[in-house]
Amino acid sequence: MKSIIIIGGGPAGTSAAIVLLKQGFDVTLVDKSSFPRDKLCGGLLTGRAKRVYQEVFETDFEQSFETLATGAGVFNGSKLVNEVNQSSEWFLTKRFDFDYFLLKRAQEQGLKTYLNDKVAKLDLKTKTLNLKSGTSLTYDYLIGADGVNSFVAKQLFGSSFDQNKIGFALEVELPKGTHNYAQPSIHFNVVNWGYGWVFPKKHSDTFGIVGLHRLNAKLKDQFQEFHKGLYGTHYEGRIKGHYIPFGDFRKVPGRENVLLAGDAAGLVDALTGEGIAFAMESGAFAAQAIIQSISSGKDALYHYKESYQTLAKELRIANRLAYFLYSSRFNRIFLKILPRSKPLLQMHLDLMNEKMTYSQFQNSLIRLALRKTFRIRKTS
Ligand SMILES: Cc1cc2nc3c(=O)[nH]c(=O)nc-3n(C[C@H](O)[C@H](O)[C@H](O)COP(=O)(O)OP(=O)(O)OC[C@H]3O[C@@H](n4cnc5c(N)ncnc54)[C@H](O)[C@@H]3O)c2cc1C
Numbered sequence: 001m002k003s004i005i006i007i008g009g010g011p012a013g014t015s016a017a018i019v020l021l022k023q024g025f026d027v028t029l030v031d032k033s034s035f036p037r038d039k040l041c042g043g044l045l046t047g048r049a050k051r052v053y054q055e056v057f058e059t060d061f062e063q064s065f066e067t068l069a070t071g072a073g074v075f076n077g078s079k080l081v082n083e084v085n086q087s088s089e090w091f092l093t094k095r096f097d098f099d100y101f102l103l104k105r106a107q108e109q110g111l112k113t114y115l116n117d118k119v120a121k122l123d124l125k126t127k128t129l130n131l132k133s134g135t136s137l138t139y140d141y142l143i144g145a146d147g148v149n150s151f152v153a154k155q156l157f158g159s160s161f162d163q164n165k166i167g168f169a170l171e172v173e174l175p176k177g178t179h180n181y182a183q184p185s186i187h188f189n190v191v192n193w194g195y196g197w198v199f200p201k202k203h204s205d206t207f208g209i210v211g212l213h214r215l216n217a218k219l220k221d222q223f224q225e226f227h228k229g230l231y232g233t234h235y236e237g238r239i240k241g242h243y244i245p246f247g248d249f250r251k252v253p254g255r256e257n258v259l260l261a262g263d264a265a266g267l268v269d270a271l272t273g274e275g276i277a278f279a280m281e282s283g284a285f286a287a288q289a290i291i292q293s294i295s296s297g298k299d300a301l302y303h304y305k306e307s308y309q310t311l312a313k314e315l316r317i318a319n320r321l322a323y324f325l326y327s328s329r330f331n332r333i334f335l336k337i338l339p340r341s342k343p344l345l346q347m348h349l350d351l352m353n354e355k356m357t358y359s360q361f362q363n364s365l366i367r368l369a370l371r372k373t374f375r376i377r378k379t380s
Pocket of ligand 1: 007009010011013030031033039040041042043044045117118119120145146147148149150151169171208242243261262263264267268273274275276277279
């Protein structure tokens with residue numbers, strides 16, 4: 001029996017585990033945290049996340065989230081400029097509960113775990129892992145699902161991510177009802193190359209800001225300005241921060257039989273910040289690639305590259321569109337178009353709920369931008 005080890009028990013790692021366990025493989029997962037554990041995250045699940053979750057976990061989706069939202073608001077700073085209602089579904093979860101729920105599903109299927117134990121050393125030549133506890137494990141296949149600061153990616157490529165392209169996010173939980181807008185809201189013009197958000201959950205409002213790290217040296221100040229603009233005062237408590245891949249995914253997601261999935265591969269949509277669905281999807285793809293490799297005798301990476309390309313293609317489009325949304329060159333045009341265009345917002349929601357593909361979204365956006373720019377020019 002081949003030895004398959006997954007590092008990381010987030011959505012990427014547990015999705016990979018479930019796919020392998022369902023096919024009868026022995027799987028071991030290592031995570032430096034004991035579960036349940038928190039992960040800084042807005043916890044917004046899209047229609048894409050729902051679809052992938054149902055395909056992989058085959059469990060009732062209702063159990064995985066706490067609040068359902070049916071619309072969204074878009075703000076220019078603190079000013080509401082556009083909204084849609086009763087037109088979509090978003091699901092809000094707390095990662096503390098969500099990730100634990102997924103891990104338990106995998107454990108029920110026979111997943112072996114080393115929790116609260118960090119991978120301290122990885123020898124790619126001897127295929128040996130050394131954990132902080134002193135345990136030594138050998139693998140035939142390894143999945144690095146160990147998040148944005150991936151230890152596995154560092155061993156493979158020298159660094160977990162590119163400092164010039166990484167995003168950074170700050171986030172806090174505010175008392176429920178601090179925000180007087182009931183739907184999830186996205187706030188533009190509060191940070192360079194990024195946005196802010198408020199996601200109303202069952203017991204709190206998740207309030208955060210994300211931007212390209214290299215363009216936001218004073219992100220904490222921008223966070224406080226954003227908070228003040230909405231609520232009149234600066235935030236008094238502790239503000240937590242976390243890196244987030246912001247469009248810089250790996251072109252080659254691994255080496256031979258070592259594969260990277262989720263944030264470890266940089267798989268976050270630069271336009272929307274969505275990463276949970278891509279983590280689950282890539283985790284499942286990595287697992288399928290290992291299964292194919294066992295029967296074909298080819299490297300797992302050979303098979304993974306194929307499925308990974310479908311995600312890379314979508315994220316490449318997101319990167320292109322993010323440029324039009326966030327670059328100072330086009331941002332002003334976007335902010336002018338935004339209040340006048342319900343279709344723009346609806347299209348965005350449709351993309352996240354898979355009612356539209358990335359390339360359909362791109363084409364519609366180009367048509368819309370051309371129409372609006374032409375009209376703006378005529379009226380100004
Ligand atoms: C502030 C913020 C808000 C976000 N909001 C959203 C959102 O609303 N919706 C959305 O879809 N996405 C959101 N994202 C992105 C999303 O959180 C990530 O894309 C997602 O968590 C990736 O899942 P993962 O399984 O790849 O990694 P993670 O969830 O980060 O899991 C990695 C796991 O690996 C473990 N690990 C790390 N290193 C080691 C080691 N050396 N040894 C053992 N274990 C290790 C960690 O303990 C962790 O459990 C947000 C991100 C941030 C930072």
